[in-house]
Amino acid sequence: MAEAGLRGRATAFAPASVGNVGVGFDVLGHAVDAAGDTVTVRRIDTPAVRIGRIEGLSGAFPTAPEDNTATVGLLAMRAALDLPFGFEVDVVKGIPLGSGMGGSAASAVASVVAANALLDQPLKMRELFPFALQGEAVASGSAHPDNVAPSLFGGMVLAAGDPARPVLVQVPVPEAVRCVLVHPQLKIATRDARGVLKNDYGIEEIVAQTANLAGFLSGCYTGDLAVIGACLEDRLIEPQRSGLIPGFDQVKAAAVATGALGCSISGGGPSVFAWCDSEATGQRVGTAMLAAFAERDVAADLWVSPVESLGARLV
Numbered sequence: 001m002a003e004a005g006l007r008g009r010a011t012a013f014a015p016a017s018v019g020n021v022g023v024g025f026d027v028l029g030h031a032v033d034a035a036g037d038t039v040t041v042r043r044i045d046t047p048a049v050r051i052g053r054i055e056g057l058s059g060a061f062p063t064a065p066e067d068n069t070a071t072v073g074l075l076a077m078r079a080a081l082d083l084p085f086g087f088e089v090d091v092v093k094g095i096p097l098g099s100g101m102g103g104s105a106a107s108a109v110a111s112v113v114a115a116n117a118l119l120d121q122p123l124k125m126r127e128l129f130p131f132a133l134q135g136e137a138v139a140s141g142s143a144h145p146d147n148v149a150p151s152l153f154g155g156m157v158l159a160a161g162d163p164a165r166p167v168l169v170q171v172p173v174p175e176a177v178r179c180v181l182v183h184p185q186l187k188i189a190t191r192d193a194r195g196v197l198k199n200d201y202g203i204e205e206i207v208a209q210t211a212n213l214a215g216f217l218s219g220c221y222t223g224d225l226a227v228i229g230a231c232l233e234d235r236l237i238e239p240q241r242s243g244l245i246p247g248f249d250q251v252k253a254a255a256v257a258t259g260a261l262g263c264s265i266s267g268g269g270p271s272v273f274a275w276c277d278s279e280a281t282g283q284r285v286g287t288a289m290l291a292a293f294a295e296r297d298v299a300a301d302l303w304v305s306p307v308e309s310l311g312a313r314l315v
């Protein structure tokens with residue numbers, strides 16, 4: 001790595017992520033290092049932020065710097081640090097748009113990590129989080145941290161405490177655990193997936209979800225796969241969103257029948273994830289989930305990857 005502050009250009013990769021992890025709506029997410037976005041940032045003399053090229057997977061990406069997830073964080077960084085120079089950004093999208101795989105977060109994270117390497121006095125990774133979160137907010141209409149935090153730090157991250165200033169907690173996950181992520185080739189905008197959610201929740205639903213989130217986290221800390229499996233069940237959000245994903249019930253049934261610890265919607269969907277106790281189980285479960293989507297004539301992509309994984313880094 002070149003010396004910070006002396007380089008004119010830097011490239012960073014940020015991984016995809018599974019938001020909510022079923023039981024932690026808007027507060028829990030984990031990285032999926034098998035896919036991600038790559039952003040190159042150039043330091044320019046002009047005191048502005050510009051978008052250069054957007055390549056890789058296609059999609060209708062905003063081209064105005066104040067609307068694009070990859071540049072909004074840099075606008076915020078420039079303003080907060082009162083930088084006399086600007087940035088130009090090239091994005092290579094490796095995460096499909098509207099997939100529920102944290103693509104907007106990954107672009108936002110990769111761009112602030114790359115730009116940070118161009119600062120005369122680079123910030124700590126933790127200090128980059130608020131800037132990336134602003135990029136996420138412009139893309140999805142909500143500053144939820146459950147994709148940005150794991151994409152930045154890797155592994156599984158809990159945003160605890162005050163939502164306005166969350167305490168970010170790295171939650172240990174048993175090393176053997178694999179996340180099976182299946183992306184049906186359909187699009188659901190996060191805004192739309194949030195739009196279907198009701199605002200009022202009964203006390204029974206809240207108690208059930210609280211019990212599952214607490215149990216799931218305790219299973220992760222103690223490495224107890226039986227507890228993880230018993231608690232990885234979304235009682236709050238999944239019932240409201242599952243109808244947006246063709247074949248969801250069959251895909252989930254296939255995952256559970258072939259040995260998954262649990263299965264739910266990744267972020268706002270349509271991607272579906274399952275946690276498994278090993279690589280071999282993960283491959284078996286993934287094959288069954290793909291077959292269940294195929295039964296409904298839905299083409300899908302599959303990744304099987306460890307949950308304990310790296311976050312964003314310079315490349």
Ligand code: HSE
Nearest residue numbers: 019026144190267268
């Ligand atoms: N927590 C967010 C949601 C994640 O479920 O709407 C979106 O990827």
